[in-house]
Amino acid sequence: xxxxxxxxMRNLLRYxxxxxxxxxxxxxxxxxxxxxxxxxxxxxxxxxxxxxxxMIGHLQVHRKGYLASIENLxxxxxxxxxxxxxxxxxxxxxxxxxxxxxRVKFGGMxxxxxxxxxxxxxxxxxxxxFKTVPLLLSRIIEGKKGLERGEILxxxxxxxxxxVKPGDTVVVVATNKDGSVNGKQFKIAGVVESATGxxxxxxxxxxxxxxxxxxxxxxxVSEFAMRIKDFNHMHRFYEKLYSLLxxxxxxxxxxxxxxxxxxxxxxxxxxxxxxxxxxxxIKLMLIAIVLISIMNVMIMAIYERVREIGTIAAIxxxxxxxxxxxxxxxxxLGVAGTLxxxxxxxVFVFALNMAKITFDFGRQKGLMLSAEINTxxxxxxxxxxxxxxxIASLQPAFKASRMEPIKALRHV
Amino acid sequence: MSLIAAEKILKDYQAGEITVRALKGLSFEIEAxxxxxxxxxxxxxxxxxxxxxxxxxxxxxxxxxxVDTDVLHLDRKQSASFRGKNIGFIFQDFNLIPVLTVYExxxxxxxxxxxxxxxxxxxxxxxxxxxxxxxxxKDKYPDQISGGQKQRVAVARALVTNPKLVxxxxxxxxxxxxxxxxxxxxxxxMRDEFKTTFIFSTHDQRIVGEAETIFTLEDGELKGKxxxxxxxxx
Numbered sequence: 063x064x065x066x067x068x069x070x071m072r073n074l075l076r077y078x079x080x081x082x083x084x085x086x087x088x089x090x091x092x093x094x095x096x097x098x099x100x101x102x103x104x105x106x107x108x109x110x111x112x113x114x115x116x117m118i119g120h121l122q123v124h125r126k127g128y129l130a131s132i133e134n135l136x137x138x139x140x141x142x143x144x145x146x147x148x149x150x151x152x153x154x155x156x157x158x159x160x161x162x163x164x165r166v167k168f169g170g171m172x173x174x175x176x177x178x179x180x181x182x183x184x185x186x187x188x189x190x191x192f193k194t195v196p197l198l199l200s201r202i203i204e205g206k207k208g209l210e211r212g213e214i215l216x217x218x219x220x221x222x223x224x225x226v227k228p229g230d231t232v233v234v235v236a237t238n239k240d241g242s243v244n245g246k247q248f249k250i251a252g253v254v255e256s257a258t259g260x261x262x263x264x265x266x267x268x269x270x271x272x273x274x275x276x277x278x279x280x281x282x283v284s285e286f287a288m289r290i291k292d293f294n295h296m297h298r299f300y301e302k303l304y305s306l307l308x309x310x311x312x313x314x315x316x317x318x319x320x321x322x323x324x325x326x327x328x329x330x331x332x333x334x335x336x337x338x339x340x341x342x343x344i345k346l347m348l349i350a351i352v353l354i355s356i357m358n359v360m361i362m363a364i365y366e367r368v369r370e371i372g373t374i375a376a377i378x379x380x381x382x383x384x385x386x387x388x389x390x391x392x393x394x395l396g397v398a399g400t401l402x403x404x405x406x407x408x409v410f411v412f413a414l415n416m417a418k419i420t421f422d423f424g425r426q427k428g429l430m431l432s433a434e435i436n437t438x439x440x441x442x443x444x445x446x447x448x449x450x451x452x453i454a455s456l457q458p459a460f461k462a463s464r465m466e467p468i469k470a471l472r473h474v
Numbered sequence: 475m476s477l478i479a480a481e482k483i484l485k486d487y488q489a490g491e492i493t494v495r496a497l498k499g500l501s502f503e504i505e506a507x508x509x510x511x512x513x514x515x516x517x518x519x520x521x522x523x524x525x526x527x528x529x530x531x532x533x534x535x536x537x538x539x540x541v542d543t544d545v546l547h548l549d550r551k552q553s554a555s556f557r558g559k560n561i562g563f564i565f566q567d568f569n570l571i572p573v574l575t576v577y578e579x580x581x582x583x584x585x586x587x588x589x590x591x592x593x594x595x596x597x598x599x600x601x602x603x604x605x606x607x608x609x610x611x612k613d614k615y616p617d618q619i620s621g622g623q624k625q626r627v628a629v630a631r632a633l634v635t636n637p638k639l640v641x642x643x644x645x646x647x648x649x650x651x652x653x654x655x656x657x658x659x660x661x662x663x664m665r666d667e668f669k670t671t672f673i674f675s676t677h678d679q680r681i682v683g684e685a686e687t688i689f690t691l692e693d694g695e696l697k698g699k700x701x702x703x704x705x706x707x708x
Binding site for chain 2: 065069072073076369370372373374375376377378379380381383467468471
């Protein structure tokens with residue numbers, strides 16, 4: 063086998079310029095794909111991180127049917143005390159959960175005593191909320207990094223629009239599920255940077271303040287947001303939680319709860335899927351580049367070496383070995399192009415990170431592009447290119463091995 | 475028993491709609507360890523006959539036995555294996571592998587065809603390098619040596635597997651007379667040393683006389699057989 067590699071390498075070096083051109087083409091393809099995957103993948107992961115770690119959490123549990131009308135923030139679809147207790151009992155037994163937060167979500171009016179506007183609010187236990195969505199604290203761009211009873215965190219768009227700042231007193235008015243209106247004064251504790259996605263322009267108050275405004279006497283919760291310890295195992299955990307909660311039935315025998323991953327809750331998931339589709343097509347393009355370029359080179363190589371093939375066939379080289387010679391040649395070309403592409407790709411990504419490129423996404427400005435090359439991606443791309451290189455060499459290699467020595471020796 | 479026995483061999487080629495009969499019922503026998511030449515003008519069928527004996531092609535009809543094997547019924551793989559074990563080839567254009575050195579070219583059949591162990595390979599290649607006088611040039615590539623040297627390497631490559639038969643199609647056609655004579659002498663020496671049968675085709679009258687048995691071909695027919703020391707008409 064070593065000798066087949068030696069012959070293949072020497073044959074490749076025999077046509078240096080052509081080998082270099084083909085290997086360069088593969089290298090450029092690999093670099094392009096690696097850079098695209100690392101940039102798009104990093105962008106995707108960063109945005110998923112932003113969405114899950116500062117707003118949604120990894121998973122949420124609602125009362126069955128809540129999600130269908132989530133835009134209206136229906137108070138009559140809240141989980142009641144009994145259901146909350148049952149759910150908490152289940153969640154507390156799950157070691158995969160790092161933290162969970164109960165939220166009362168509602169819409170209300172926000173007034174600075176001069177003007178009034180709409181606001182969506184989350185009533186939360188601050189400590190539990192900050193553990194469940196740890197990036198929320200980093201989104202507080204003004205005021206104190208915390209929340210107590212009688213305080214409100216408002217989105218910066220509201221702060222600018224209404225001309226209010228931390229320390230100011232404001233009033234929140236809301237209608238409860240029975241239709242009665244109630245109001246409560248709050249001190250602005252801080253201003254939260256707006257973010258793209260659901261909940262990105264919400265305000266936060268203490269859950270007990272929310273219950274006061276809404277005149278909820280016995281505890282009610284709109285949703286449980288959860289953060290799990292290993293995000294990579296989210297779907298496995300979802301299955302577990304889903305089957306666990308599907309056994310919890312109401313008096314009518316219907317499930318009480320519904321569980322959703324962030325993917326169901328954020329429209330960004332569709333963008334993430336589009337990025338995956340684009341990545342797939344970019345990989346297809348790379349496959350096409352490798353396939354065509356290697357096939358072209360190998361066909362040329364065989365055409366130029368017909369008499370040589372005739373000679374080695376005449377002296378008794380088995381067809382399988384002739385086939386292997388050309389397959390190995392294609393393999394070596396693919397490996398060389400891939401290795402160069404991997405190295406160049408990593409250097410390129412390093413240079414991109416050094417350049418500290420920033421970008422805007424929705425209302426989030428100046429996000430730093432932090433491209434990362436994943437080892438699995440590098441190995442996958444390398445493997446694809448190498449396999450495609452061998453596949454591209456198959457037809458020419460078979461052609462060489464099936465040549466009649468007598469015809470090949472006569473070839474001019 | 476003869477090393478090669480041909481009986482009423484016919485070989486037809488199809489050239490468009492015309493069938494060309496290249497060999498017209500040849501019958502002959504060649505003994506082991508002989509030094510044989512097929513002579514005749516271009517188009518007389520020398521190369522076609524050598525290709526049949528070398529299992530590179532098959533007769534249209536007739537019977538051909540080479541080294542106790544009826545070569546008519548060998549498939550592609552069996553033919554390759556048979557050639558690798560029993561036949562060495564020397565080509566008019568030398569046909570050395572350009573990416574291999576002189577040493578590696580001679581070693582090639584042992585490595586790729588017969589899978590001979592390393593020590594044995596080294597011994598055989600070194601012996602042949604010495605026998606053909608190419609030891610000093612062993613690390614050179616084919617494009618770094620002369621035509622005569624290339625053909626000496628080709629002779630060594632043909633002999634390295636200890637074949638029973640070496641076929642040489644116009645081995646001296648691309649060589650000057652002096653070198654051609656040297657190559658033929660080398661082949662003869664190798665025959666004496668290794669008891670290998672050498673069959674070569676030529677239309678070069680200057681070297682025909684070096685053969686011990688001469689078959690004359692004309693227009694696909696065997697016109698005569700001359701054995702040194704006596705002539706037998708075909």
